[in-house]
Amino acid sequence: MEEQQPVNVNSLAAAVSYNKGREYGAHAGYEEGYLRGRANAVAARIETKFPKRPLHILYVSSGKQYPYSPIDQAIHTTLQDMVHHVTLADPRQQVADIAAHLKPDLVLVLDGLELPVNQVDEIRKKGIRTAVWLTDDPYYTDITAKMAPHFDDIFTLEINCIDLYHKLGCSSVHYLPFAAYRSHYFPLTTPSTVRREVNFTGSAYWSRIYFMNPIMPQLMSHNTGINGLWWDRIENYHMYADKIEVNKWHDPEETNQVYNGTKIVINLHRSHLDDSVNNNSNLKIPPASPNPRSFEICAASAFQLTDARDDMARFYKAGEEIETYTTPQELIEKVEYYLTHEKERQEIALRGLKRTLKEHTYAHRLHQMLSILFP
Structure with a gap:
């Protein structure tokens, strides 16, 4: 009779573990791929188009770094697809002089904390409409309460701040939360580098x-x-x-x-x-x-x-x-x-x-x- 070789228990356990891991990995990979496919199908189907308005907007950025700069990019880039002309300005520039020269339909300011209010007053004296989109309500209302009345139109991302600005004498106050910028946040088509x-x-x-x-x-x-x-x-x-x-x-x-x-x-x-x-x-x-x-x-x-x-x-x-x-x-x-x-x-x-x-x-x-x- 041939002598039977002893079974290597460790090798057998390793093989079982390997096969289980491979099976689990294949299933997990399939699940992730299926989810990504469905997510990208949803994203591909939804593409909302809005009319392009015959407007010139002078957009004054926050003048701040991250996390404000991606919001600036999102607003500036999106506006370019929605109006005929967008001019970008920094709040540290002489924005009133730029507005006087260009005569835009609107000066839109993000945040506004870096833009001196006397610049806003000068713009309004020239008959140019001003609006501010406040970024941090209600956490900076000690500051924004002093700044907001200098603008024609107030947009706040906090619904509980609307009454505040009305009581300060602002006649045009609107609730407008921020949103998602599709070029920044979207379903990936390939596996993420993070697990x-x-x-x-x-x-x-x-x-x-x-x-x-x-x-x-x-x-x-x-x-x-x-x-x-x-x-x-x-x-x-x-x-x-x-x-x-x-x-x-x-x-x-x-x-x-x-x-x-x-x-x-x-x-x-x-x-x-x-x-x-x-x-x-x-x-x-x-x-x-x-x-x-x-x-x-x-x-x-x-x-x-x-x-x-x-x-x-x-x-x-x-x-x-x-x-x-x-x-x-x-x-x-x-x-x-x-x-x-x-x-x-x-x-x-x-x-x-x-x-x-x-x-x-x-x-x-x-x-x-x-x-x-x-x-």
């Missing part, structure tokens, strides 16, 4: 630190990434340092990669009560409206898990297009749930993408603005 289960992008305001501290061990037990300013404030930071990018801003391209490569993207709005970073000591107006990240996450075809805000339902249906939470414990419970309910999570993300492209791009917002100003 995460959970991600949060944003600064570590103290309100966020207090909210996250109790759940950090559970949250970071997953393949979780965090990036933004001041996250070394978190309790036991040394335990999570390899998963946290401290004091690093991601540009839109990097952020889009993160959103596309993450199963659950957390959105946690900042608080109006954080005196260390806010300038709203006089009024303490509570926010109700969604932040720009609300639209950008969905535009990247990512699943958004966001804290509930009073006016969020105007933009997305909770449980259908996004998911919401109100407490740290609910956040963790929904992270655990949606990490194990792949199909449900993907369908919500796709519906969020569809709603965003149909209603919440900068083209939609600027069409709304121009329809108000030039009906």
Whole structure:
């Protein structure tokens, strides 16, 4: 009889493990490819066209760096497709002289904190219409309350600030949140360079630190990434340092990669009560409206898990297009749930993408603005 060779148990276990891993990887790759295909099909079908108006707009940028500069780019570029002529100016220039020379139909200012109000007054004296799109309401109302009355038209991204500007004597005040810029945030056609289960992008305001501290061990037990300013404030930071990018801003391209490569993207709005970073000591107006990240996450075809805000339902249906939470414990419970309910999570993300492209791009917002100003 031939002598039987002993079975190498370690080799057999390795082979079984390899085959299981290969099978899982193939399934995961198929699922991701299928999701990307569907997301790109949604994006390809939705292309809203707006009329091009015979207007000349002098657009005055925020004059600030990131995160304002991508918004400047989104507005400036989108306007070029919506009006006949756009001139770009910096708030540190003599904007009143430029306006006097060009005689535009509108001087549109983003943020406005870097533009001296005497420049705005000079423009209005020349009979040229001025509008400002405020970027940080209600967190800088100590400043904007003094600045806003110098403009003809006020656009605020916070619905709870409308009454404030009316009481200050501003007759033309409008609610206009920010949106998603499709050239920055979109479904990728190829695998993302990032592979995460959970991600949060944003600064570590103290309100966020207090909210996250109790759940950090559970949250970071997953393949979780965090990036933004001041996250070394978190309790036991040394335990999570390899998963946290401290004091690093991601540009839109990097952020889009993160959103596309993450199963659950957390959105946690900042608080109006954080005196260390806010300038709203006089009024303490509570926010109700969604932040720009609300639209950008969905535009990247990512699943958004966001804290509930009073006016969020105007933009997305909770449980259908996004998911919401109100407490740290609910956040963790929904992270655990949606990490194990792949199909449900993907369908919500796709519906969020569809709603965003149909209603919440900068083209939609600027069409709304121009329809108000030039009906």
